[in-house]
Amino acid sequence: MSTAFYDDQYMRMDDHVWQWRELGGAAKAxxxxxxxxxxxxxxxxxVGCGTGTVLAHLSRLRLGQAYYALDISNRAISFVNSRGDxxxxxxxxxxxxxxxxxxxQQFDLAVLSHVIEHxxxxxxxxxxxxxxxxYLAVEVPLEDNLYTHLKVRLLRSRYREELGHVQWFNRHNFxxxxxxxxxxxxxxxxxVYLPDELxxxxxxxxxxxxxxxxxLRKALRALSDDLYTCLLTDHCIxxxxxx
Numbered sequence: 031m032s033t034a035f036y037d038d039q040y041m042r043m044d045d046h047v048w049q050w051r052e053l054g055g056a057a058k059a060x061x062x063x064x065x066x067x068x069x070x071x072x073x074x075x076x077v078g079c080g081t082g083t084v085l086a087h088l089s090r091l092r093l094g095q096a097y098y099a100l101d102i103s104n105r106a107i108s109f110v111n112s113r114g115d116x117x118x119x120x121x122x123x124x125x126x127x128x129x130x131x132x133x134x135q136q137f138d139l140a141v142l143s144h145v146i147e148h149x150x151x152x153x154x155x156x157x158x159x160x161x162x163x164x165y166l167a168v169e170v171p172l173e174d175n176l177y178t179h180l181k182v183r184l185l186r187s188r189y190r191e192e193l194g195h196v197q198w199f200n201r202h203n204f205x206x207x208x209x210x211x212x213x214x215x216x217x218x219x220x221x222v223y224l225p226d227e228l229x230x231x232x233x234x235x236x237x238x239x240x241x242x243x244x245x246l247r248k249a250l251r252a253l254s255d256d257l258y259t260c261l262l263t264d265h266c267i268x269x270x271x272x273x
Contacts, residue, residue, distance in 0.1 A: 033102050035194060040081070040105035048081075053228050055083025058143045061222045062167045063093050065269045069165065071138045072096060077130065077159055078145035079122070082110035089117045094139065096120050102127045130158045137163040144169055144265075146207075147197040156212045160272045168208070169222070169267040172259045174200040201259055201266055208270050215273035221255045222265045 043051075062084070071094050076085050079099035088094060099110045099122035110122040125131060127149075140163035146152035147170050159166050173195065181187045190196075201221070208214045224232075226244065233240040250258055258264075 033104075036101075036103040037105045039194075040103060040109065043081075050228075050231060051081055052083050053225075053231055055081075056087045057222075057225050057228060058084050058169060059087030059091055059093075061169060061220075061265075061267045062088065062139075062141060062143070063091050065167060065218055065220060065267050066093065066139065066165070069138075071165075073137045074098070074139045074141060075100060075130070075132065075137045075159075075163060076141045076143075077155070078102075078142060078148075079110060080106050082106075082113050082116055082119075082122070084141060084143055085110075085119065086113060086115045088141075089115070089119075094118070098122070098132075098137070100125045100130065128154050128158065130162050132162045134161055135164060138165065139163055140166045142166060142168045144171065147171060147173075147195045147199060150196055152197065152207065153211050156208070156214070160212070160214055160270070164271060165217070166214070166270045167267060168270060169265055170197075170199045170204055171195070171263055172199050172201060172204070172221070172266050173263050174198040174203070175260055175263055177262050199266070201255065204266055204268065208268060209273075213273055214270040217269040217271060219266060219268040221259060222267050223251065224264060 073096040074088060074094040075098040077100050079085060079101045082099055085097045085099060089097060095118050097116055097119045101107055102124060104124055107122050107124055140159040142159060146168065149155060182190060205216055205219060208216055229244050230240055247262060250261060
């Protein structure tokens with residue numbers, strides 16, 4: 031996807047989308063804190079930072095002290111610079127989508143949260159992130175499942191094109207990308223579920239219908255992660271490092 035595509039996305043952002051991003055950023059930040067656990071993290075670079083909401087919530091959760099933001103969109107960086115709630119923000123800048131303008135091992139943690147599903151070839155960026163940081167926290171949607179394939183192929187939904195998703199991930203090809211294609215070590219990997227408040231916020235049908243749908247999803251979570259994610263979409267986060 032081009033820079034113009036994402037600039038246009040941010041130009042058309044209304045209050046509802048802004049709230050969605052803020053709620054999503056809070057959840058993503060919690061996922062990062064959970065998987066990093068007790069690692070000593072002082073400096074964090076957010077690659078594909080969007081509006082900066084993940085960094086804002088990481089600063090509130092006190093994961094790190096020095097924050098750096100990178101995005102291909104000038105509009106995104108304008109949002110980051112206008113925030114004021116990213117305590118410890120050192121720098122925010124655009125980049126070319128492939129080369130990170132920082133030194134080897136400059137950061138304790140690089141964050142790529144819902145970024146690589148937008149890339150035709152995510153390998154160069156993942157390797158670059160592993161070059162500049164000791165650890166990477168990488169989160170993706172697991173869309174390679176029955177529900178999404180039916181939605182896209184049978185019902186002709188164009189939501190993936192509208193979001194700019196070009197990769198289909200499941201738990202196994204995600205791990206293979208990190209380990210086999212990029213040569214990274216997966217320290218830990220967790221399936222993470224969309225929080226209830228985000229699920230209700232996203233769905234605009236009646237609250238009763240959404241409650242029934244959410245209850246069904248929660249019941250199916252009793253299945254193994256492999257079986258559940260073959261049926262429905264949720265997310266997966268991995269903590270990785272150079273092997």
